Amino acid sequence: MSEFIWQDDYKIGHPTVDAQHQHLFDLANKIVEADSSDTLTHLFMLFYQHIREHFAAEEQLMKTYEYPDYTAHVATHNRMLDRLNEITQTIADRQWHSANIRIFISNWVLVHILEEDKLLGDYLKSRQGLNA
Numbered sequence: 001m002s003e004f005i006w007q008d009d010y011k012i013g014h015p016t017v018d019a020q021h022q023h024l025f026d027l028a029n030k031i032v033e034a035d036s037s038d039t040l041t042h043l044f045m046l047f048y049q050h051i052r053e054h055f056a057a058e059e060q061l062m063k064t065y066e067y068p069d070y071t072a073h074v075a076t077h078n079r080m081l082d083r084l085n086e087i088t089q090t091i092a093d094r095q096w097h098s099a100n101i102r103i104f105i106s107n108w109v110l111v112h113i114l115e116e117d118k119l120l121g122d123y124l125k126s127r128q129g130l131n132a
Helices: 015-032 037-064 070-092 098-127
Strands: none
Touching: 015 037, 015 098, 037 070, 037 098, 070 098
């Protein structure tokens, strides 16, 4: 059974960003269900790579549409990447605890997607007709 359930409430209204977020949910579920260290390492590498690609795409959107909170949003991304690097090290050291990814995803959903990314989505909707 999936631990992280995608809901329409998580959508910000941008199809690419929403699809990337949903894919991250899928990867997170696979990570918490990993049954071996090798599987966990592989899945977490995919998760990290996808997050980096997602952040780059999101940051490009913010630049394109001149998002006023760009700097603060990117700083949040960087803090999340720092946390992912810490988790990666715990995996490499075989000190992994599945609670780490649960906490990270919960915080990411509750704070980043539902608050910060939603603000970005609202801004993009307001600009939709200007730079379409």
